[in-house]
Amino acid sequence: MANFADANRAYGKALAEMGEVYENIVVIDADLQACSKTQPFSDKFPERHINVGIQECNMVGVAAGMAAAGKIPFVNSFGMFTAGRAYDQIRNACAYPNLNVKIAGIYSGFSNGEDGPTHQCIEELSVMRAVPNMVVMCPCDANEAAAMTKAMVEHNGPCFMRMGRGEVETVTDFDGYKFEIGKGVMMKDGKDVTIIAIGNMVAVALKAAELVKAKGIDARVIDMHTVKPIDRELILKCARETGVLVTSEEHNVLGGLGGAVSEVICSEYPIPVLRHGVNDCFGHSGKHQDVLDHYGLNETTLADVVLKAVALKK
């Protein structure tokens, strides 16, 4: 029986745990603490929690100043309003001086479903990945979100962490699971094709692998939680061993995971790479799952893409 848990909630809990070990962690919210789920931290360390109100640009600027004074600040808002609205502050005040600021982009992808395109975000992986010095990540489940939060604390430098809203299926609760920034995780081995997925599409990819199995295709599934630095070695290994790749993300197919994988492949081991994701369009209001289905971000569409990829193998 599958377990479901909220990645955001795991993040907030991990922050509270890490706050005990690292006295210099501070957490900043911008009137969305109810969504960022950082309350376990602020309950425990009220003097180290700041709420700046609806001021995303100031929030990131304040974090940069705190980092310059030795703190490890975590800033929180919807992905649209950290990576989007505060882009200049992230680039110039955090990344350029390489300050130790951690940026959470919550309610990302289509997960802010009913609120519609102004509150959804399908481009922040691309945008953040293009900024020098940034580490850019997205966990596939609550377990990985907790591990990622801890790794971000231990990493010295600016990081962006993308999270969706709501509960997602836990897929990393297996023996031997290990989280390391920049190292993809083999979720299921296979020899005919590799699906490289990120975020909640990892669980979808595992289901798609089951669907194509019925057609005699043995698909490998990789959880590529870090899009920058991208795991070049693992991508090339999968390319050599399976001959064709499919990327899958709840994100624009331009510049995110699909872009990062394609960049490695086109210059080092040219083979077909099919990109499953949002086809360069804005979303729509609706229940998260309905929006995902509307744009083909489900296992049946992904399985079709996988079959198409296998057909392209030389």
Next chain:
Amino acid sequence: MEQSRVKELETIAYKARVLGLDAINKAASGHVGGAFSVVDILTVLYFNTLRNIDVNNPKNPARDRFVLSKGHCTAALYPILALRGFFPVEDLATFRQIDSYLSGHAEMNHVPGVDMSAGSLGQGLSNAVGMALAGKIDRAKYRVYAIMGDGEIQEGQIWEAAMCAGKYKLDNLVGIVDYNRLQIDGTTAEVMPLEPLADRWESFGWHVIEIDGHNYERIAEAFQAAENYKGKPTMIIANTVKGKGVSFMENNVEWHGHPPMGDDYVNARAELVAHLNELEGK
């Protein structure tokens, strides 16, 4: 403040003006007008007010912090840091050039003495608020200073930071507006009026002091008054003259980002050096 001390500060400020002018001329690039309006304030900060500044340990955690939010005025900041001893004065000749660490806008990782990188306008006050909040959390004694251009405070983020500093009663924070009344496209009054400026800051929860930003005694007194005032951050509105010290540059927006070359450079330098010689009794 004794008159001999005032003269000392003025001498440093005019040396910095000459060094800044030379650096801009050598690079054929840089912002002379705003550098000359703000350099007297920087002189007082680095040679009178900032505490626990250590040129051998520029990142000393106990130091007072300074953010040049109008980050383009490195032609004032770098000469002041060099004269203070953070790096050799001769290095100013490499300013803004490909083989130099002295970048066009203020940069904290390669220029010793710079506490915060800046350049994209409107951001430095937030950074200073962050430093001041960190100081409050740590119960540290350091104070934080941020200088903004007057045109710069047209940016919305400045007022976010203003509101935030008021909320957290950051009496360890001092903002300074370099109010020279000129910006690239004209006067601030024409482009985007700032008045009533003092009232605006007061209404955001700040203690406000208005001074002549070229009077060394008044500048030093204002910093002291800010330190004495508890429960609110202080904003110093410094009335200044863009291009101060060179008659043909004063109050002339043409000299915002235009490097003085040829006769303009020679004449500007001669005027500054003449005043410097006067100060030094030569």
